[in-house]
Structure formats: structure tokens, C-alpha cells
Amino acid sequence: MSGNRAVAYKGPGVVEVIDTPYPEFELKDGPGVNPANVGRKVPHGAILKTVATNICGSDQHMVRGRTTAPEGLVLGHEITGEVIEVGPGVEFIKVGDIVSVPFNIACGRCRNCKEGKTGICLNVNPERPGSAYGYVDMGGWVGGQAEYVLVPYADWNLLKFPDRDQALEKILDLTMLSDIFPTGFHGAYSAGVGPGSTVYIAGAGPVGLAAAVGAQLLGAAAVIVADLNEDRLAQARSFGCETVDVSKGDPRDQIEQLLGVPEVDCGVDAVGFEARGHGEDASTEAPATVLNSLMDITAAGGALGIPGLYVTGDPGGVDEAAKVGSLSLRLGLGWAKSLSFTTGQCPVMKYNRQLMMAILHDKVQIAKAVKATAITLEDAPRGYAEFDGGAAKKYVLDPNGYLGAS
Template sequence: MTGNKAVAYKGPGKVELIDIDYPTFELKDGPGVNPANVGRAVNHGVILKTVATNICGSDQHMVRGRTTAPPDLVLGHEITGEVVEVGRDVEFIKVGDLCSVPFNIACGRCRNCKERKTGICLNVNPDRPGSAYGYVDMGGWVGGQANYVLVPYADWNLLKFPDKDRAMEKILDLAMLSDIFPTGFHGAVSAGVGVGSTVYVAGAGPVGLAAATSAHLLGAAVVIVGDLNEDRLARARSFGCETVDLTKGGPAEQIEQILGVPEVDCGVDAVGFEARGHGHGKDAEEAPATVLNSLMDITAAGGALGIPGLYVTGDPGGIDEAAKKGALSLSLGTGWAKSLSFTTGQCPVMKYNRQLMMAILNDRVNIAKNVNAKAITLEEAPQGYAEFDAGAATKYVLNPNGYLS
């Protein structure tokens, strides 16, 4: 039996490399697995040997203890891999194929999947619509920060790269197709970004930088990125963004210095529920509604907000009882008065990943450079998590099987 090591959540602030079972074509009981999913046959799945699997800010929320994730939950929903086994019902994906795995698990059969709403598939999570690998309350599908991982509904879920050698030349870029590049792109698209748009992206983490990259790809005239972290702002400036340093005050006055008016056409929230108030330096207190409220203030009437930043229904570390249930003090009246539209929820990765793959393969975009992707070993994952949590302007890409140089 082939060995399988994985990165697991052990408790607030702690991840460890553990030994887990090699995948089979059946969902077994384990940390976070919904009892209704135990024993579920996955003959429509494949087993991947992991090529790249990234550390995500959404993982970091769990590792900080800000969700109800159980100990020993295997992490990792950003997966790229090579097929080493196929289930008996898989028809089109073959052993040896190199593929990107959308972080949303989708069946391809339900009403939502047929309407391209793959982030809210009805058949993969008994608790609620929508699922993901290695994530709390998502059905219990084992995460991909491991040597090997099971991918269900493989013919539907996997994006096969057309040429393996060509793909390996750009593998760090292609590794971003599983989540952050489509997620950032979805944030920009749902904010209405187009040719000539002025755009404000709240948050200069990897998703925010991916949203800014996407805004440029969509033809924006000016892309402004705001954050409290100067290293991350410098990363945004490195590919042509204007920046707003929120340690020096709110975004409106700084946007006015850039554009001549204190508003933008399109706003993107790439921060989520662990947002902090601006103007108070690096020790700014948590204020979970501050980004959404400031975006409503600075987005022009009739505009739109794309909200790829994560919001949860259960946050043990919330600042008050309301926040612990995901209830925020939103100035919805501002949004209503300005006729703003809002798009929230998981990005439906399959809606965008093939187009973004083609942009990467044909040198239209350098997403790995823009987010400062860095390959590290599986054993270095705890250090990568710690550095990312401390604010490193880096997208850590785990390299479990030595595919990455």
C-alpha cells in the first residue's frame, strides 16, 4: 500500500503533518465527515497524485480557530494533480492526465450544476448546498494537502490540461486555477468590471491580488488595492495597481487623491469576516462589517460589489454574540439608497477556469508572479501557515511529490 501524508488542523494555531490512509473509491468516516456521507461509493472518481496544493486564506480562518473545524481535519482545497487511478464509471479522464481541481465539489447532475452554479451543488453535502475539499461543514471530503487525494465526479470536475509538458512549464500559474484566480476573477466580474472601469479591491492577500490581476485582464482603467500590510501593497504596485494604505485612514480620501473623486465604479471585498478597522496601524481592532460598509460608501450609485471574501455562519472567535453567528451590522440602507448590487458566495470555478487556463498558457497573464507564488515541501507546511498568518506577501504552494522545481 502506498503511503500518504497530509497536513491536518490540530487546534487553534496548530497544523501538523500526519499519516492518513491512501484514498479508495469510498468516502470513509473521519474528522468532519457528515454521517450521511460515510460509505458513499465514488466509482465516478479518480485518485490524483498531488502536483501542487496551495495554502489558502480560507484554510487560515480554520487554523486560527475561527470556525467549528474539528481536530485532525485534513486541509487543502486548492489542488492540481496527475491521475494515477480511475474509478469504474469514469469515461473520459485517463491515467496520466494532468488536471486542475475546482475547489467546489459538484455532481454535474443537479439543477444548480446544470445552471452553472457549481458552488452550490445540491448533491455533495448533506448539510447544505455547496462543498469543498478539506473544509469545515462541507460534507467531509478529504483535503488535498497530501500526497494523494480522491476527486469525485471526475469527468465533470476535472479540468484537463491539453499538453502536459507545456503545462508543467507554467505549473505555478496553473496551480492558481483551483481557487484564487477564478475567485478573484469572479469578484471582479460580479462587481461589473469592464473596459475603462475604476476599481477598488479591499485586501491585498492572494485573492485580492488575483482580483486586481483579473480587473486588469477585464480592461479596467485604474485598479486600486487597499490593505494594512505594506509588503502586500508593494506586491500590488509591482504589477501596476494604485494602493491605499489603510493604516493612514479610510479609503475615500486616498481614492480621491488618485482619481479626483472619492468613489469608484466597482468594489471587491477580498477580506471577509476577519476584517479590521482602518486608521489604527497594524494593531487595528477587528470590525467584521467595516469592509462591506466602506465599499458601499465608495462605490458609485448604480454600481456593484463582488464579495469573494469569506463570511461564515459559525465563528467561535467573533467579537460579539451576533458576529459569532455571522450577523453583521451592515448599513444596508446605504446600499439600497445607492441601488448597489451584491454578489456573495463561493466562486463557481468551472464558469471561468478554462478561459483563465488559456490566458495563462498563451502568456496573457502572470498570476503566479503577481501573487508571489512560492513552492515549499509538505514538511514545511506548518512554517508556511505561520508565515502566511503573520502577513507574508507570499502564496505558498505545497509540493508533496517533488513535481515542482
């Protein structure tokens, strides 16, 4: 093998499908690669032929120019693949295995990994704890919106599907295990959702819809999903959620109409730093809106799960504070109400096997909930443009024809 095709960020609003080197068991220099990682040997790695790789809202933040991502960065952290090569240090993963790749890269050796905190591994990113494929400031591990991709620490990171034929039959569901299903579930779980809970989820994009599915799986009595986009709200209603259109004003009033009280037990932020205002301010970016609203409508003693992305560098921030990730939060309100907050990357391996079993045993249909839509790798620019325009779909790239996209 000598060639590879991949989706690369080429500047604000622009992605292109490019020719790129076939992976080797060594991290090479390239856009976004931390200099301290250049030349890093990966004998513990596996090379995958990509079965499915998804466009994520986190990718979209970079493509909009809202991060410090360098031009030429190969994108993609939601990867499912077939193992075609393994390094000499790989013992258990075998060629031919169909596997899910957690988006956060973890070594399995450091203190945080051993404590289950795989989203903040200490050894894979020289810059700071935590790493991911194809993402800005995450160490420079090459993204998986490509025909082939290298995965380090394969025995630790990869989740092998028990049966190849069954996996390929359910692949549109199983590809969500790399990120959005565990991430959404983590948002609901860390918000304290349990049997009989009422939960408000801000954002009806794929992560918000995955959080809603997670809340249902956890036994919530009422799942309310909020957004500005009617098509996405309709998608939430399609699997039994209540909805709130925040363009119509303060969500408290709409929540009261649904529940009889203007508050919920649990709140989830699936929007992140590009949030907009509510009501008359819905057309204006106001990055603290969702967090402040959640503190307002979550009952005292409740919790907020915050899987929505927040960054430390945003060139397009609405003011100088926002450009470095500083927001005007009503922390006093949160403190007065004794609210708990859980932020940061989802530790995917905490949840992915259990969620895989729920999929394989037909307890959940996550692909249907997020309207998974397969497209070819060459169609990625269209997928990015339509997703950025608010399409109520989860675009799944099919680089090698496993999904039959055309």
C-alpha cells in the same frame, strides 16, 4: 499503494503533517465527515498524485480557530494533480492526465450544476448546498494538502491541461486555477468591471491580488488595492496597481487623490469576516468595516463582488452576533445607492478553462502577481505560520517533488 502524508488541523494555531490512509473509491468516516456521507461510493472518481496544492486564506481562518473545524481535519482545497487511478464510472479522464481541481465539488447532475451554479451543488453535501475539499461543514471530502487525494465526479470536475510538458512548465500559474484566480476574477467580474472601469479591491492577500489581475484582464482603467500590510501593498504595485493604506484613515480621501473623485465604479471585498477597522481603529477587528466602506465608496448604481469568506459559525467573533455571522451592515446605504451584491463561493468552472487559456497563451502571469512560492509538504507548518504573519507570498506545497521545492 497503502500510505499517504497530509497536512491536518490540530487545534488553534497548530497544523501537523500526519500519516493518513491512501484514498479509496469510498468516503470513509473521519474528522469533519458528515455521517450521511460515510460509506458513499465513488465509482465516478479519480485518485490524483498531487502535483501542487496551495495554502489558502480560507484554510487560515480554520487554523486560527475561527471556525467550527474539528481537530484532525485534513486541509487543502486548491489542488492540481496527476491522475493515477480512475473508478469504473470514469469515461473521459485518463491515467497520466495533469488536471486542475475546482475547489468546489459538484455532481454535474443536479439543477444547480446544470445551471452553472457549481458552487452550490445540491448533491455532494448533506448539510447544505455547496461543498469543498478539506473544509469545515462542506460534507467531509478529504483535503488535498496531501500526497494523494480522491476527486469525485472526475469527468465533470477535472480540467485537463492540453499538454503535459507545457502544463508542468507553467505549473505555478496553473495551480492558481483551482481557486484564487477564478475566485478573484469572479469578484471583479461580478462587481461589473469592464473596459475603462475604476475598481477598489479591499485586501491585498492572494485573492485580492488575483482580483486585481482579473480586473486588469477585464480592461479596468484603474485598479486600486487596499490593505494594512505594506509588503502586500508593494506586491500589488509591482504589477501596476494603485494602493491605499487603510491604516492611514478613510479610503475616500486616498481614492480622491488618485482619481480626482472619492468613489469608484466597482468594489471587491477580498477580506471577509476577519476584517479590521480603518485609521485609528486598524488594530481592532470590525467585521462589517469592509462591506460598509465599499458601499460608501462605490458609485450609485454600481456593484460589489464579495469573494471574501463569511461564515455562519465563528467561535472567535468579537461579539455574540459576529459568532453566528450577523454583522451591522449599512444596508440602507446600499439600498439608497441601488448597489448590487454578489456573494458566495465562486463557481470555478464558469471561468477556469478561459483563464487557463490566458495563462497558456501568456496573457497573464498570476504566479508572479501573487508571488507563488513552492515549499515541501513537510514545511507546511512554517508556510502557515509565515502566511498568518502577513507574508506577501502564496505558498504552494510540493508533496511529490514535481516543483523541485527544497
